[in-house]
Amino acid sequence: MIRTRVIRDLADAGALQLSSYPRVTVGMGTCGKAAGSQSVYDALAEALGSCENVRLDAVGCRGTCWAEPLVEVHVAEGSSILLGPMTPFKAKKLAANLRGCNPSGLDIACVTRGLSSCVLAYDDVDAFQERVLLEDCGKVDPLSLEQYCALGGFSAFASALLKGDSASLFDELERSGLRGRGGAGYYAGAKWRAVANASAERGEEAVVIVNADEGDPGAYMDRNLIESLPFRVLEGVMLALVALGSGQAYVFVRREYPLACVTLQRAIAILEEAGLLGDDVLGSGRSMNIGVVQSAGSYVCGEETALIAAVEGRVPRPRKRPPYPSERGLWGRPTLVGNVETFSNVPLVFMRGASWFSSIGVPGNSGTKVFSLTGDVARVGLVEVGLGTQVSRVVLNIGRGEDVKAVQIGGPSGAFLPAHAFEMPLEFEGLAAAGAIMGSGGLVVLDEGRCVVELSRYLADFSARASCGRCPACRDGLRTCADLLEALTEGSAFSGAIAEIELLIQRIKEGSLCNLGKSAVRPVSSALFHFREEFEEHEIGSCRAHVCPGLVHLEIDQSKCQGERCCLRTCPGAAIKGRFGKPGTIDTNLCLKCFTCIDVCPYGAVVIAG
Amino acid sequence: MHEAQNENPCSTEARMLWESHPDPAGRLFFVLNSLQERHRFISSEAIDELAREAGVERDEVESFVRFFDAYSLEAVGDCLIEVCDGTACHARGSNRLLQKFESLLGIREGETSADGRITLRRVHCVGSCSSAPVVVMGDETFGKVRVSRVCDIVGRAMRDDTD
Numbered sequence: 001m002i003r004t005r006v007i008r009d010l011a012d013a014g015a016l017q018l019s020s021y022p023r024v025t026v027g028m029g030t031c032g033k034a035a036g037s038q039s040v041y042d043a044l045a046e047a048l049g050s051c052e053n054v055r056l057d058a059v060g061c062r063g064t065c066w067a068e069p070l071v072e073v074h075v076a077e078g079s080s081i082l083l084g085p086m087t088p089f090k091a092k093k094l095a096a097n098l099r100g101c102n103p104s105g106l107d108i109a110c111v112t113r114g115l116s117s118c119v120l121a122y123d124d125v126d127a128f129q130e131r132v133l134l135e136d137c138g139k140v141d142p143l144s145l146e147q148y149c150a151l152g153g154f155s156a157f158a159s160a161l162l163k164g165d166s167a168s169l170f171d172e173l174e175r176s177g178l179r180g181r182g183g184a185g186y187y188a189g190a191k192w193r194a195v196a197n198a199s200a201e202r203g204e205e206a207v208v209i210v211n212a213d214e215g216d217p218g219a220y221m222d223r224n225l226i227e228s229l230p231f232r233v234l235e236g237v238m239l240a241l242v243a244l245g246s247g248q249a250y251v252f253v254r255r256e257y258p259l260a261c262v263t264l265q266r267a268i269a270i271l272e273e274a275g276l277l278g279d280d281v282l283g284s285g286r287s288m289n290i291g292v293v294q295s296a297g298s299y300v301c302g303e304e305t306a307l308i309a310a311v312e313g314r315v316p317r318p319r320k321r322p323p324y325p326s327e328r329g330l331w332g333r334p335t336l337v338g339n340v341e342t343f344s345n346v347p348l349v350f351m352r353g354a355s356w357f358s359s360i361g362v363p364g365n366s367g368t369k370v371f372s373l374t375g376d377v378a379r380v381g382l383v384e385v386g387l388g389t390q391v392s393r394v395v396l397n398i399g400r401g402e403d404v405k406a407v408q409i410g411g412p413s414g415a416f417l418p419a420h421a422f423e424m425p426l427e428f429e430g431l432a433a434a435g436a437i438m439g440s441g442g443l444v445v446l447d448e449g450r451c452v453v454e455l456s457r458y459l460a461d462f463s464a465r466a467s468c469g470r471c472p473a474c475r476d477g478l479r480t481c482a483d484l485l486e487a488l489t490e491g492s493a494f495s496g497a498i499a500e501i502e503l504l505i506q507r508i509k510e511g512s513l514c515n516l517g518k519s520a521v522r523p524v525s526s527a528l529f530h531f532r533e534e535f536e537e538h539e540i541g542s543c544r545a546h547v548c549p550g551l552v553h554l555e556i557d558q559s560k561c562q563g564e565r566c567c568l569r570t571c572p573g574a575a576i577k578g579r580f581g582k583p584g585t586i587d588t589n590l591c592l593k594c595f596t597c598i599d600v601c602p603y604g605a606v607v608i609a610g
Numbered sequence: 611m612h613e614a615q616n617e618n619p620c621s622t623e624a625r626m627l628w629e630s631h632p633d634p635a636g637r638l639f640f641v642l643n644s645l646q647e648r649h650r651f652i653s654s655e656a657i658d659e660l661a662r663e664a665g666v667e668r669d670e671v672e673s674f675v676r677f678f679d680a681y682s683l684e685a686v687g688d689c690l691i692e693v694c695d696g697t698a699c700h701a702r703g704s705n706r707l708l709q710k711f712e713s714l715l716g717i718r719e720g721e722t723s724a725d726g727r728i729t730l731r732r733v734h735c736v737g738s739c740s741s742a743p744v745v746v747m748g749d750e751t752f753g754k755v756r757v758s759r760v761c762d763i764v765g766r767a768m769r770d771d772t773d
Contacts, residue, residue: 065740
């Protein structure tokens with residue numbers, strides 16, 4: 001007898017919490033904390049301390065990172081207000097307003113009195129987005145199982161457990177058209193079925209591994225999904241365990257994400273306590289366990305075969321595929337390796353149905369994708385759009401980017417996409433045809449003030465350091481490539497360096513065993529393809545973006561300088577000369593190019609010249 | 611067991627940690643993460659012991675330790691300053707921050723100050739790209755760090771030390 005009642009009781013308790021008005025929530029993800037949300041929360045907690053009818057919840061991040069610290073006040077059913085960026089001072093003001101209002105008839109005007117400057121309109125901050133996963137992030141306390149159940153959480157799990165019919169789960173997932181969100185875009189339904197088949201054929205129990213080793217710099221959607229809604233990720237994993245008839249899963253998390261790691265461990269403990277994990281889950285007689293494995297900092301571990309080796313305690317070097325992990329994975333057992341965002345979508349597919357899921361996005365690319373939009377846009381943060389949405393919509397309409405030169409999509413294995421190609425739809429095949437990849441969804445926007453050559457050097461250097469060192473083409477080739485690019489940025493490259501780089505690209509592509517090596521050259525090859533003239537300029541010693549330290553010098557704009565000598569006093573190289581009240585000058589021979597002077601000048605008088 | 615009386619404390623500790631994690635999956639990570647956190651380095655004795663427990667060559671465990679950025683074979687400082695150099699931070703000038711830290715602390719990235727108290731590291735994306743460039747020190751994350759603020763952070767690191 002399966003005790004689905006447990007889930008209903010939890011949901012009822014959670015619904016009560018969520019409908020306790022007024023309810024104030026503070027976004028406390030890693031990004032919120034970096035923006036100072038802890039002090040906002042503390043100020044609210046202190047000011048509301050004696051006020052019993054106001055509920056205060058620490059929640060995750062809804063993706064509106066550009067306006068953090070974020071506070072949301074739910075005044076009544078379907079009526080709430082978003083405030084940001086908040087400060088402790090404004091938080092006290094808000095608390096005073098809440099205390100002053102009549103609790104039975106709260107109205108928004110009264111709550112936001114004196115805070116109108118930080119009121120955010122939902123239809124403005126969420127414009128052009130299709131929010132499915134992010135919709136629930138920032139709504140509930142991440143570690144409240146009751147609140148998660150009130151959102152419909154674990155209803156799909158309970159009914160799958162009740163039915164015990166794996167075949168229908170595979171069918172549903174296949175019909176939804178859900179594809180892996182980690183980069184490769186393999187169909188989730190087909191992958192699950194392959195693991196189940198291998199498991200049935202050999203009579204070996206399958207294992208599930210969540211790849212939360214979000215290694216692409218500039219991508220943090222997985223971190224946010226874990227921090228904001230850990231139970232959804234875990235429910236996805238548990239649905240996989242039900243479908244595969246398996247009892248063991250692991251989440252492999254990056255060490256750079258301490259909050260995500262702690263959140264997962266606590267969430268798992270809460271599920272064990274509630275009888276949703278452990279022996280005899282909900283009285284079904286089945287045992288299910290999820291372990292957390294914390295990595296120690298290695299990009300290559302994001303590759304599934306390397307990840308499995310690391311979990312086994314071996315040096316994480318990717319191996320040749322096939323056999324794929326679905327056949328031979330952890331300890332040789334059939335293993336389902338999936339990405340955090342993929343697993344987060346799974347409960348929604350089963351809860352709302354495959355046809356609902358496939359109605360979002362475009363044919364062949366169903367559902368939404370969360371992108372992390374960073375770099376030179378006014379509105380940095382996480383955005384969610386249906387697959388097939390144009391790049392321009394995300395970068396320009398949602399991010400409000402101006403003077404955009406290019407966007408780096410997909411991290412160190414991804415590409416540079418120039419502004420003239422922004423009509424490109426964000427979907428797997430289209431991007432691949434254009435020489436780019438979806439990757440895990442990192443979009444770093446670059447305006448005219450950024451140097452493509454320098455960023456290519458950075459990404460090549462990143463990949464060279466990340467190389468596991470097995471294949472010489474990748475290990476030595478990437479290092480040489482990064483060195484040549486460095487020479488270009490320093491103005492010390494020999495003529496013919498660009499041709500040499502092109503040759504190396506070819507060699508690395510052909511001589512690398514795993515995809516990390518093969519695709520590590522994609523940033524530089526795409527940069528060369530779209531921005532070749534910038535490389536050629538570097539070869540003859542000029543950087544149009546005035547970024548490369550070897551190709552620029554600092555000058556003081558004599559018309560702007562007020563002679564206050566802030567720069568002179570802070571210059572570590574004693575390179576600045578000048579008398580009080582008179583414009584100063586910089587001795588380029590002594591200048592260390594540390595750019596401290598630019599930072600300290602209140603008049604913006606120090607400029608970089610080519 | 612045969613040399614229980616005069617066994618090195620590092621080996622004992624490594625063995626106890628190993629035994630406290632019965633699941634072989636992720637076991638080596640668990641032991642090494644715990645050791646690194648407690649002692650800020652992985653001792654040679656611990657590596658010997660882990661190789662013995664796992665029944666593999668010593669080399670294999672040592673390569674594993676060397677492979678990961680978080681582990682070190684020599685002690686790192688009490689205070690670890692990590693300058694994020696993810697793409698977003700890099701595009702927003704993280705290398706200038708790193709340079710400033712290097713010149714203020716008088717050490718290069720990856721090194722520990724002469725008194726063994728402060729270690730400076732460059733790390734790959736900490737996932738706080740919306741506040742780029744980011745510096746992490748202990749439990750604290752500093753967002754939108756400007757070169758001029760590096761001085762304050764270093765000052766804080768030095769003060770924290772003396773408590």
